[in-house]
Amino acid sequence: MAKNHTRYIFSMGELKRKDNSIAFSNEKGNFYLPIEETRELYCLNEVSFNTKFLDFIAKAGITMHIFNYHGNYSGSFYPKEYLISGELTIKQSLAYVENRLTIAKSIVLAIAANIHETLYHYYRHDKKELKPYLDWLKNDVSALLSVCAKIEQVLFVEGQIWNRFYDSFRHFLPEDFVMNKRVKRPPDNPINALVSFGNTLLYTKTISAIYHTHLNQSISFLHSPEEGRFSLSLDLSEAFKPVVVFRTIFELVGRRRISVEKHFDKSLNYALLNEDGKKIFIDAFEERLNETFMHPRLKRKTSYKNCLKLDGYKLIKHIVEGKEFAPFCLKDKM
Secondary structure (H helix, E strand, C coil): CEECCEEEECCCEEEEEECCEEEEEECCEEEEEEHHHCCEEEECCCEECCHHHHHHHHHCCCEEEEECCCCCEEEEECCCCCCCCHHHHHHHHHHHHHHHHHHHHHHHHHHHHHHHHHHHHHHHCCCHHHHHHHHHHHHCHHHHHHCCCCHHHHHHHHHHHHHHHHHHHHHCCCHHHCCCCCCCCCCCCHHHHHHHHHHHHHHHHHHHHHHCCCCCCCCCCCCCCCCCCCHHHHHHHHHHHHHHHHHHHHHHHHCCCCCHHHHECHHHCCCCECHHHHHHHHHHHHHHHCCEEEECCCCEEEEHHHHHHHHHHHHHHHHHHCCCCCCCCCCCCC
């Protein structure tokens, strides 16, 4: 399955180099992927490969994201960082020490603004029950953040935003997809399965976007810069969750393109998308991510995918030049 230089592999099999192509082999035969038309590989099943293959895709600048048989994200492989800057890493570290709260608050404000813009569509279409939450997002979140003096307080406000957001689903989603509470690892119902899968896809897209900037993936501001994860990708993906992940989910569920009976694994209590469900979700996710619109400042068409990288450049401008960091805003399309 190919989507805008991204290749998704759903079957068990083996990846290897064949001349100047990526060869995928399974019981159905051999399939070839042109190396020059591939920027990302997603292995969504048990796939084997060797170091010779990794060296081949590394030299081609291809990022590979690996999921296990049950669809859980295992990790990412990307080539040696070719843009990493020691000077910027030092300044990024200083920004963490001196300016973490400001950057973290900017991210949370963007989450609130983009959730508001996403849900306002339903409010306009007669879901008036959303008004108290929309008013809170618009009028109260900024005031709450302004008095936060510690990162824990900022995270508490962020948690309130997401919890109220999940609670709002009952006003406009079918009963099968109402969320009682957010459960991440592992998901325990269909809506949690969709959210977890969508958030993971967005996280991996952000990893790939940051790879093509000078930023250090491990130095983050809202999320704790822990070992063993690309925490800056968690930061920069946050503002795009309402825009890309949740608008995709709401459209698929609202138009009944995804159903509990047809597209979830019954043996796992409907808490995991089956292969057909993943294909439908990925198709809609990629379509949303690559949707183009006029960027008001650049005066040219761009996509949400490109805006992920642009947010990385905005952060660099803030770190190096002290310019205000304002993550992507859906209303302003920038």
